Amino acid sequence: MRYLEITVPEGRRRAVLDILEAEGVDYVVSDETSGRGYTAVVRFPLPTRAVEPILDRLRQAGVSDDASVVVIDAETVISEEFSTLREQYGHGGPSGTRTSRQVLRTKARELTPPFSIYAVMLLISAVVATAGLLADSPAVVIGAMVIAPLLGPALAANVGIVTGDDRLKWKGFAYQFVGVALVVVASIGLAVLARLAGLEPAGVDVVVATELEERVSPNLFSLAVALGAGIAGILSLTRGFSEAIVGVMIAAALIPPSAAVGITAAWGMYGAAVGAGALVVVNVLSINLAALATLWIAGYRPQGLFEVSSTRRPTYTYAAIFGIGLLVLAAPLAGVTLLDFQTTELESAAEDEAETVLAEPEYEGLEADDVTVELDGNYPIQSVDRVVVTVANDEPGPEPGLADRLHEEISAHGDESLVVEVEYVVSERRGGENDGQLSRTPQTADTSDSLPSIVPAGTASS
Template sequence: MRLVQLTIPAGKRRTLLEALDEQGVDYVVTEETSDRDYTAVAYFPLPASAVEPVLDSIQEQGVDEDAYTVVVDAETVISRRFEALREEYENGDVESERISRQELQAEAESLTPSFDIYATMTVVSAIVATSGLLLDSAAVVVGSMVIAPLIGPALGASVGSVLDEEDLFLKSIKYQLVGVFLAILAAAVFALTVRVTNVVPPGLDISAVDEISERLAPDLLSLAVALGAGVAGIVSISTGISVALVGVMIAAALIPPAATVGIALAWGQPSAAIGSTVLVLVNVLSVNLAGLLTLWYAGYRPENLFELGPTQERVRRRVVGLVVIVLLFGVFLGGITYASYSAATFEENTREDIETLLEQPEYDGYQLLELEVVMDEDYPFLSPERVIVTIGGPPGETDPELADELHERVNRYGDDSIDVEVRYVEVAHR
C-alpha cells in the first residue's frame, strides 16, 4: 500500500480532482500557503499496483515534474473505496504484484551509492574475500559478500534500459566495469602483499585450497547461479521486497571469482586466472541479461509512449548481444565441465578396473588401499597427469609384473600417456 502526496499546480485543481474521482480514488485536499505556483496538496492511498496507472493518468492532465509527487509506504488503510481499488488492480498476475515505474527508478538509483563509497566498499569486500579464500574459510567469504555494494549497479543497468533512462544505464555500466576492475586489482595487491611477507605459508599451492580451486575451473552450474541472482534481484526490487539477501547472492556471483583472479595473478599464474576471469565476465553479463528479461516480462515500459518503439528495439539488441556473448562463455564453461566429468569418469573406471585386476587368482593377497589422481596445471581444462596407486600385499612380497599391468590398465582410459606410481604397503593378517 502507498500514500501519495501530490502538489496541485494553479489552474489544475478541478481537472486533477475529477481525474481522481474517475479512478475511484479516495483523497484529502489541503490548501497550499507557500505563495508558490501550487494551490493545494492532495493526499490519497493506493494499492502498489495502482500507483503507476493513476500517476500516468494525472500526468496526462498536464502535471509535469515541476509539481513534485511523494510516494511512501502505508501500513494500514481502512476504506471501502480503497478495497474497491485493490480488487480492480490486484488480480494475481505479475504486473499487479510489481511496484510502479516511478518507484522502480527511484529504488534503482537509491541502491547505487556515491562513487567514493562504492569504490571503498568494493575494495574492502575484495580484500575480505581474498583473506577468506586464502584461509579456505567459507564463512569469511560469505562475509565479504554482505558488504559488497554490487546490487545497485547490477540492477540499475536493466532498469535504465527498459525505462529509457540512458543516464542511469550508462552510470550503472560504468560502476560495474570499475567495480570488477577494482575488485581484481585490490585482491591482486593484497594477495601479493601477504605472499611476499610470508603471512601465508611459503610455497602455498593455491590449487590445493578448496575455496580457490573450485573457482579456478568453474563449470556450467556457475551460469545458473548468475542467472538466478539476476532474476531474484529484479523480482525483489520490482515487488518491493527487501533486497539485502539478494544483494548477497549477486555479490556471491562476482566478488569471490574476482578475488580468485587477483590471487592467481599474485601467484604468477595468469593461465590459472583464465577460468575465474571468464566466470566473472559471464556472471556480470548473466545478471544483466536476467534483469532485462525479467523487467520486460513484468511489464515495465518507458513513460513516454512515443519512446516505446525505440526502447523496445534497444532492449532487443541488448538482449540478443548478451545472449550471444553468454552462450559463447557458456560453451567455454561447458568445456570445463566436460573436462571435469572426463576426469571423474577416468578415476571411477580406473578404480573399478584395478579392483577387478586384483581379484584375479594370481594376485591373491593384494588389495587396493588408495587411488590418487593428480591433475595437470593446464587451467582451466584440467586432465589427469599422474596416478598414484597404493597396493597392500603380504609382507616381503612384491609382484614385478603387477606394476606393468597397472600402468597398462590406467592408460587404457587416458587420452595421453599417464605416469603411474605404484606404492606397496605390507599388510599383515593376524
C-alpha cells in the same frame, strides 16, 4: 497501500481531477499558493497495484517531470471508495504485491550508495575475501560477501534500461565496472604482500592449497549462481523480499572470483587468472541478463505507446550484448564441464578395473587403496595428466607386471597417451590391543634389488 501527494501544474487541475474521479479515487485537493507555477496539491490513497497505471494516466494528462509526486506507505485506509478501488486492482491476484515503476526507480537509487562509501566497503570486502581465500577459510570469505554493496549497481543499471532512465543506467554500469576493478587491484596488492612475507610457502600450487580451483577453472554450472542472483535481486526489489540476503548471493558470484584473479596474478599463474577473470565476466553478464529479462517480462517498462518504442530497442540491444557475450564465453566453460564429466567417468572406470585386476588369484594379498585422476594444472582448461592407483601390499616392494596390466585395462577408457602410475603402500598387522587393525605406511623399495615403489605403467620398463 500507498498515499500520494501531487503538486498539479497550472492549467492541469481539471484534467487531473477528471482522471481521479473516473478511476473512483477518494482524493483531497487544496490550493497551492507558493507562486511556483502550481495550482493545487492533490492527496489520495491507492492500492499498490494502482499506483503505476494511475501515474501513467496522470503523466499523459500533463503531470510529468514538472510536477512533484510523493509516494509513501499507508498503514490503513478506511473508505468505501478505496475498498472498491482495491477490489478493482486486486483482480487476478493478491493486491499490493507489485511495486510500481516509480517506486522501483527510487529503491534502485537508494540501494546504490555514494561512491566514496561504495569504494571503501568494496576495498574492505576485497581484503577480507583475499585473506579468507589464502587462509582457506570459508567463514571469512562469507563475511566478505556480506559487506559488499553490489546489489544496488546491478539492479540500478537494468532498472534504468527498461524505464528509460539513462542516468540511473550509466551509474549502475559504472559502479559495477569500477567495483570489480577495485576488488581485483586490492587483491593483487594483498596477495603480493602475502607472497613476499612468506605466508604461503614457495613452490606450492596456491590454487590447490587454497581451494581456488573451482574459480579458476569454471564450468557451465557457474552460470546457475549468477543467473539465480540476477532473478532473485529483481524479485527482492519488486516483491519485498530481503535485499540483504540477495545481496550476499550477488556478492558470492563476484567477490571470490575477483579476488581469485588477484591472487593467481600475484603468483604469476596467468592461465588461472584468465580463468577466474572469465568467471567474473560471465557472472556479471549473467546477473545483468537475468535482471533485465525479469524486469521486462514482469512489465517494468513505460506503458505509453511512444515510451515503449523508445525503451524497447535499448532493452533488446543490451539483452543481445549480454547474451552474445555469454555464448562466446560458454564455449570454454563447456570444455571444462566436459572434462569434469570425463574425469569422473575415467575415475569410476579405473576404480572398477583396478578392483577387477587385483581380484585375480595371482594378485592375492593386494588391494586397491585409492584411485585418483590427476590433471595437468594448465588452467583454465586442463587435461588428464595421469591416473594414480595406490595399492596396499603385505610385503614391501612392487608387484612385477602389475603396473603394465593396470595400464592395459585402464587405458582402454582413455586415449593411448594415458599414463597409469602405481604407488605401493605396505599394510601390516600389529599385535597387542590393536591386533587385527590394518595400518598403512608408504614404502620405497631399494632400486638395486627390485622395481621402484612408484611405477608409471606404459612409460617405463624394468
